[in-house]
Amino acid sequence: MKSKAHMLVVDDEEDILDLVKYNLEREGYKVTCTGSGERAVEIARREGVDLIVLDLMLPGIDGLEVTRNLKGSPTTADIPIVMLSAKGEEADIVTGLELGADDYVAKPFSPRELLARIRAVRRRADKSEREAGMDEVLLLGEIEIRPGRVQVKVAGQGVELTFSEFSLLLLLARRPGWVFTRSQIVDGIRGDNYAVTDRSVDVIVAGLRKKLGPCSQYVETVRGIGYRFKEV
Structure with a gap:
């Protein structure tokens, strides 16, 4: 296994959670899943995850509110976020990026595309720390x-x-x-x-x-x- 980084996957669709979890674990990541925005914030704060795959449409607090919450706290602001969005959510994608999310993948997506985006976001985060x-x-x-x-x-x-x-x-x-x-x-x-x-x-x-x-x-x-x- 190449990595033991901890990934948090947040989506209220069970089949999406299973698909993403399966492919991330195949890559060697530790994976935690939840269908709740409130729970996602709690896990991120308590466990210090390395990256979050976050659906925008969630019951309770949605993905934008989760992003706003995490990026507004010094303890979680540096956690990279890759948003999952359905077609027609262009305005929400822009808002999410402005709030500090790092990238997005539109549904339906291929696991291969999502993994490529995650690798790219992690590379950029590592590179940003070395700049100057x-x-x-x-x-x-x-x-x-x-x-x-x-x-x-x-x-x-x-x-x-x-x-x-x-x-x-x-x-x-x-x-x-x-x-x-x-x-x-x-x-x-x-x-x-x-x-x-x-x-x-x-x-x-x-x-x-x-x-x-x-x-x-x-x-x-x-x-x-x-x-x-x-x-x-």
């Missing part, structure tokens, strides 16, 4: 980013970016595969109180893509939600 320093260099495909020097190179050639373009690129590139909503991007590059519209973010992205040239496809649009940096 003025000498940090991010190498992603043909893009090289030096945050301390505010420098970007594409295929070895320097690229001149505006402050907003550089900040957005750095935000996305530090978490490849991580979906950011437009409001998260605004908060990340300008601060919580900066007044900007969704359209402003789209304009920054368009300018960034143009300057990245052949690497423009690294900045991916997630329809109806926001943007992410392609995992390379």
Whole structure:
């Protein structure tokens, strides 16, 4: 077995719980299941789980309230959350991501897809803990980013970016595969109180893509939600 990480699966559908539990245990994870949002919060606080697979539609307190509760507490704020959502819950997905959830998988989903998302979220969490320093260099495909020097190179050639373009690129590139909503991007590059519209973010992205040239496809649009940096 490759891992003994503790996973909490929260869904009120017994067949979903069984499916996810079976596949996670095959990967070597320790798995706890519950169909209750209240119970999920209790388990997360008491047992300190490593990741939560969380359905949005739950009896009692729903998945959004569970996310809000856990991300609002210092003891559970760092627990990664992968949301499960049904079609038509796009607004709830955006809200969940804004509350601090790390990723989502739409139902119906394949166990393989869910496992891939979980691995990616765990990799990103591990990488985030190791980041920092003025000498940090991010190498992603043909893009090289030096945050301390505010420098970007594409295929070895320097690229001149505006402050907003550089900040957005750095935000996305530090978490490849991580979906950011437009409001998260605004908060990340300008601060919580900066007044900007969704359209402003789209304009920054368009300018960034143009300057990245052949690497423009690294900045991916997630329809109806926001943007992410392609995992390379």
